[in-house]
Amino acid sequence: MTSPLALITAAIVAWLVIGGAGIVQPRNLRVVRLLFMLGALVAVAVAAIALVALRAEPQTIVLGLGLPDLPFHLRIDALAAFFLILLGAATAAISLFSSGYFRAGDGTAPGLVCLQYHAFVAAMALVLIADDAYLFMVAWETMALASFFLVTTDHRIAEIRRAGFIYLVIAHIGAIAILLCFGVLQGGRGDYTFGAMREVSLGGAWPSVAFFLALLGFGAKAGLLPLHVWLPEAHPAAPSPVSALMSGVMLKTAIYGLVRVTFDLLHVQIWWWGAIALAIGLTTALFGVVFAAAQTDMKRLLAYSSIENIGVIVSGIALAILFRAYDKPLLAAIALTAALYHCLNHAFFKSLLFLATGSVLHATKERSLGRLGGLIHRMPWVAWLALVGTLAIAGLPPLNGFVSEWLLLQAFLFTPTLPQSTINMLVPVAAAALVLAVALSAYVMVKFYGVIFLGRPREAHLAYAHDAGRRERAALAYLAAGCVLLGLFPASTIAAIDHVNGMLLATTVSRAGESSWLLLAPIATDRSSYSPLIVLVVIVAAVLITIQVVHRLWHGRVRRAPAWDCGFPLQTARMQDTAEGFGQPIRQVFEPFFRMERHLPTPFDAKPRYFVSATDHFWYWLYLPIVRATDAVARLAGLLQRGRIAVYLTYSFVTLLALLFLVR
Amino acid sequence: MSVAGLLSQLLQVAVALLLAPLLVGWVNQCRAVLSNRRPPSLLLPYRMIRKLFHKDAVIADNASPLFRLTPYIVFGAMCCAAAIVPSLATELPFARAADAIALVGLFALARVFIALAAMDVGTSFGSLGARREMFIGFLAEPALLMVLFTASLISGSTSLPTIVDTLAHRELAIYPSLAFAGVAFTMVSLAENARVPIDNPATHLELTMIHEAMLLEYSARHLALIEWASALKLFNYSCIGLALFVPFGIAEGANGLAMLAAAPILVAKLAVGGGALALIETLSAKLRIFRAPEFLGTAFLLAVLGMLVNLLLGS
Numbered sequence: 001m002t003s004p005l006a007l008i009t010a011a012i013v014a015w016l017v018i019g020g021a022g023i024v025q026p027r028n029l030r031v032v033r034l035l036f037m038l039g040a041l042v043a044v045a046v047a048a049i050a051l052v053a054l055r056a057e058p059q060t061i062v063l064g065l066g067l068p069d070l071p072f073h074l075r076i077d078a079l080a081a082f083f084l085i086l087l088g089a090a091t092a093a094i095s096l097f098s099s100g101y102f103r104a105g106d107g108t109a110p111g112l113v114c115l116q117y118h119a120f121v122a123a124m125a126l127v128l129i130a131d132d133a134y135l136f137m138v139a140w141e142t143m144a145l146a147s148f149f150l151v152t153t154d155h156r157i158a159e160i161r162r163a164g165f166i167y168l169v170i171a172h173i174g175a176i177a178i179l180l181c182f183g184v185l186q187g188g189r190g191d192y193t194f195g196a197m198r199e200v201s202l203g204g205a206w207p208s209v210a211f212f213l214a215l216l217g218f219g220a221k222a223g224l225l226p227l228h229v230w231l232p233e234a235h236p237a238a239p240s241p242v243s244a245l246m247s248g249v250m251l252k253t254a255i256y257g258l259v260r261v262t263f264d265l266l267h268v269q270i271w272w273w274g275a276i277a278l279a280i281g282l283t284t285a286l287f288g289v290v291f292a293a294a295q296t297d298m299k300r301l302l303a304y305s306s307i308e309n310i311g312v313i314v315s316g317i318a319l320a321i322l323f324r325a326y327d328k329p330l331l332a333a334i335a336l337t338a339a340l341y342h343c344l345n346h347a348f349f350k351s352l353l354f355l356a357t358g359s360v361l362h363a364t365k366e367r368s369l370g371r372l373g374g375l376i377h378r379m380p381w382v383a384w385l386a387l388v389g390t391l392a393i394a395g396l397p398p399l400n401g402f403v404s405e406w407l408l409l410q411a412f413l414f415t416p417t418l419p420q421s422t423i424n425m426l427v428p429v430a431a432a433a434l435v436l437a438v439a440l441s442a443y444v445m446v447k448f449y450g451v452i453f454l455g456r457p458r459e460a461h462l463a464y465a466h467d468a469g470r471r472e473r474a475a476l477a478y479l480a481a482g483c484v485l486l487g488l489f490p491a492s493t494i495a496a497i498d499h500v501n502g503m504l505l506a507t508t509v510s511r512a513g514e515s516s517w518l519l520l521a522p523i524a525t526d527r528s529s530y531s532p533l534i535v536l537v538v539i540v541a542a543v544l545i546t547i548q549v550v551h552r553l554w555h556g557r558v559r560r561a562p563a564w565d566c567g568f569p570l571q572t573a574r575m576q577d578t579a580e581g582f583g584q585p586i587r588q589v590f591e592p593f594f595r596m597e598r599h600l601p602t603p604f605d606a607k608p609r610y611f612v613s614a615t616d617h618f619w620y621w622l623y624l625p626i627v628r629a630t631d632a633v634a635r636l637a638g639l640l641q642r643g644r645i646a647v648y649l650t651y652s653f654v655t656l657l658a659l660l661f662l663v664r
Numbered sequence: 665m666s667v668a669g670l671l672s673q674l675l676q677v678a679v680a681l682l683l684a685p686l687l688v689g690w691v692n693q694c695r696a697v698l699s700n701r702r703p704p705s706l707l708l709p710y711r712m713i714r715k716l717f718h719k720d721a722v723i724a725d726n727a728s729p730l731f732r733l734t735p736y737i738v739f740g741a742m743c744c745a746a747a748i749v750p751s752l753a754t755e756l757p758f759a760r761a762a763d764a765i766a767l768v769g770l771f772a773l774a775r776v777f778i779a780l781a782a783m784d785v786g787t788s789f790g791s792l793g794a795r796r797e798m799f800i801g802f803l804a805e806p807a808l809l810m811v812l813f814t815a816s817l818i819s820g821s822t823s824l825p826t827i828v829d830t831l832a833h834r835e836l837a838i839y840p841s842l843a844f845a846g847v848a849f850t851m852v853s854l855a856e857n858a859r860v861p862i863d864n865p866a867t868h869l870e871l872t873m874i875h876e877a878m879l880l881e882y883s884a885r886h887l888a889l890i891e892w893a894s895a896l897k898l899f900n901y902s903c904i905g906l907a908l909f910v911p912f913g914i915a916e917g918a919n920g921l922a923m924l925a926a927a928p929i930l931v932a933k934l935a936v937g938g939g940a941l942a943l944i945e946t947l948s949a950k951l952r953i954f955r956a957p958e959f960l961g962t963a964f965l966l967a968v969l970g971m972l973v974n975l976l977l978g979s
Contacts, residue, residue, distance in 0.1 A: 397766055402766075416817060421975075428972060432964070442776055443802045447795075450780055450791070454786070455786030521760075525823070526823055527822070528823055529761070530762055539740040546889065554885065555720075558720070559721065560722075560724075564880055565881070571788070576787070585796075585954075589957050
């Protein structure tokens with residue numbers, strides 16, 4: 001019983017026990033904090049075990065639980081192990097942070113949160129090791145429900161209940177699509193284990209049906225257009241560690257499902273799947289980042305940024321499908337590596353930033369960007385660690401966000417080797433959209449960081465903000481260190497991801513190229529190469545030498561004085577650029593993206609008030625029509641309801657007659 | 665990595681550091697002559713930097729350490745870029761550390777830091793400048809990458825030394841795709857280096873300035889470093905342009921003598937390029953900030969056209 005799979009199963013049970021222990025004394029904060037620490041230790045263990053399993057052969061276990069004749073199948077292979085590493089590594093930090101974060105409030109008791117939290121984490125791990133559709137769906141639904149309760153932790157607020165409802169609806173639309181997808185994949189044999197699905201070779205249009213059902217179902221969980229609407233509602237509503245867990249880890253389980261179905265369970269990949277998924281992915285990326293730029297709530301901004309990152313990841317997967325369909329395994333491996341690398345990166349920097357917003361929220365009780373500012377002075381730890389995450393998510397070298405984007409752009413540049421010229425023509429447009437999204441994310445992150453942490457405090461009470469506690473700092477520092485290390489040692493990370501490539505695509509990136517631990521060169525050094533470590537060393541050396549030279553040759557004297565600002569005497573915090581101001585150029589350039597309502601004051605207003613709201617077209621184009629149509633159908637069906645027993649008996653009679661007539 | 669390689673690498677960075685203010689001085693001279701003014705001294709930028717280093721730094725009361733660190737980081741990033749851009753020689757040891765995409769990332773790193781520092785003091789002009797700079801940046805970056813992609817499609821590589829080698833050894837014909845890319849690159853360089861028609865380096869006109877607005881709170885050595893870094897950025901962009909579109913006379917490999925021979929050619933090419941820049945600046949008027957998307961959108965479309973032409977014609 002010491003195989004990695006058994007250990008992971010034990011860890012899942014351990015999480016459930018820890019969660020269960022939380023409700024013994026739900027209001028005892030010290031116990032709950034201890035339990036979260038234990039949960040973090042289990043997460044570290046999961047990551048370590050999965051690291052071993054990544055290199056090992058696939059393993060399976062059949063558990064005699066569940067319904068009669070439907071035992072649970074568990075399996076761990078390289079793909080599952082990779083996502084388990086991601087889950088363990090990110091959850092460790094988030095649990096550590098949570099142990100210092102949750103306190104008794106009006107909402108759910110901390111002990112109950114502890115139960116929901118650990119059930120959520122355990123369900124996510126179970127999704128990753130499930131090897132039959134039945135267990136997968138059970139775990140998937142448990143995950144959705146546990147996260148629903150976590151989102152509605154502050155359920156006294158109507159807005160949060162509404163967010164939870166939207167989340168639940170979309171999660172179920174997705175779940176239905178996934179269920180149907182598995183139904184197609186079993187190919188009429190009635191055997192719902194993944195092993196049986198791998199054996200089936202579907203004919204005709206069925207593979208395409210299965211793929212698009214998977215894209216719809218997992219896309220709903222990941223936040224692909226047009227099923228993204230739950231993200232910006234649910235993420236701000238949830239407590240910050242939960243937002244971090246949902247954005248950093250849960251969205252990746254959807255990516256896991258998509259990769260599992262596309263590359264493992266389906267035996268063919270067709271090029272136009274890739275083309276359509278690429279279009280959806282890039283649209284999602286651009287849409288997410290443009291909306292992120294217009295947000296004024298810091299957690300909503302991050303939620304939209306998650307949509308962007310999911311779009312980038314799905315673009316990578318789409319490119320891998322495209323290359324795979326044209327039988328170019330190495331290029332497919334590069335694209336898939338970029339996508340998986342970005343999953344890992346996103347788990348680190350997005351968790352870091354969400355947790356940092358949690359610290360800010362605790363210290364200031366403010367979520368609106370318009371009432372923050374200058375926190376780098378009051379909360380230096382959070383501010384400097386968040387700076388690492390900000391630079392990483394903006395895709396700047398030498399941090400981790402840049403590596404995956406670099407790999408993805410490399411994959412795009414190889415597309416002209418495909419035989420189909422129409423696809424080759426689309427590359428420039430696709431690459432351009434990706435680059436635009438990445439460049440815009442730098443804009444968004446400057447806004448995010450600058451408005452929260454830099455400048456002058458916009459409210460008086462911010463002067464009393466306090467820095468995060470020790471455990472919270474430790475968690476943030478760990479995530480920031482992860483961002484740096486993943487950025488500095490890409491070749492080692494890719495060597496780990498290569499186990500997944502080897503399993504799914506039967507090829508590896510590391511062996512084909514000329515990479516070493518210092519230099520990343522996926523094909524050959526004279527094709528493309530990047531060495532973040534050298535870049536960092538050169539920059540740091542240049543900085544240190546410059547400081548020394550300047551101070552030795554001249555002097556290092558500094559005088560403090562009031563800000564100059566072109567000599568304007570009156571400077572208040574209200575005169576700084578606001579989040580709205582920072583969003584204004586984007587709103588103007590990308591006007592068609594938004595549904596905007598503006599209210600301009602007239603010169604005669606006693607209390608002039610400017611008001612603008614930029615909302616999502618999808619509500620009005622897609623969701624509201626569906627809601628209205630459902631309403632209308634329900635009203636029609638309601639006509640049948642008369643409330644008199646005689647009428648209902650007549651219905652039964654008519655139905656019986658009709659059936660007799662039809663079936664006979 | 666050999667000692668000779670390292671030395672030649674240092675030589676290239678040193679040449680870049682020394683020539684960068686001279687390039688700025690030369691462009692200013694040309695601009696003055698073209699607009700019928702008496703030109704300032706060619707060495708004025710050097711004197712300026714020296715004077716600034718002597719002064720006491722005055723820093724706003726509420727500036728954070730990030731504000732003081734930024735000039736050094738920006739300067740360091742530009743030095744790193746100067747080591748990578750093939751200005752004198754192509755096969756230098758550090759050239760493989762970052763390809764064209766990573767180079768764009770380095771420029772973005774400098775831009776993000778300078779924008780953050782501008783927001784740090786919390787003045788109205790600082791944050792206004794930061795917002796505008798990031799605005800121009802996100803419009804210019806895709807266009808710049810498209811230009812570089814066009815060049816990489818021709819040579820099948822994103823590595824700058826390989827691109828330059830391929831382009832330098834082709835027969836002397838004009839690639840139609842490169843012609844598009846060249847125009848696009850010029851437009852992007854104007855925007856990225858805060859030149860007319862996007863920004864005006866010569867004025868402190870409050871409502872129109874972009875780059876200068878971010879530097880208002882800086883003084884003394886910090887300002888000197890940022891000015892020097894801006895000059896280096898102009899130098900680096902010019903050298904990328906020269907390497908892509910006039911890739912002749914660049915030494916191959918870390919060969920000291922060849923690099924010394926390449927230096928005069930570089931100076932000559934930069935002199936012509938600087939003159940052309942001054943001419944463009946004199947002939948055009950500054951655009952309103954919301955015309956910038958049109959300007960950079962044109963650059964972007966030209967670059968994409970170049971890429972499509974490349975794919976269609978294969979040249």
